[in-house]
Amino acid sequence: MRRWLGPRALRLHASLVLIAGGCLLAGWWQLNRALAGNALSWAYTFEWPVFAGVAGWGWWQLVHDTQEELRARRAERRADREEWRAAMRGETPVRGPG
Secondary structure: OHHHHOHHHHHHHHHHHHHHHHHHHHHHHHHHHHHOOOOOHHHHHHHHHHHHHHHHHHHHHHHOOOHHHHHHHHHHHHHHHHHHHHHHOOOOOOOOOO
8 A cells, every 4th residue: 555655656646647747738739739730749749648658657667666676776876876986086996887
């Protein structure tokens, strides 16, 4: 239940409503412009709903993250930051991607 109603989940739900709603509103606006004769707006008419779908996919992925995955990502970011700081001080070489 915490996955759907916890503080993090509620922030994610609100973000989805704002982002996807804004994308769909922009798509509706572009449709009206396209119907008024702006040919370029036809592309945006279909592009904005795709962006809303991407927001929905990202929301789904974030809601289904487990606490272990979140902790692992935070620990990895901390380790990367520390490695970067050490490299900037000249203490260790920077490793490549991967």
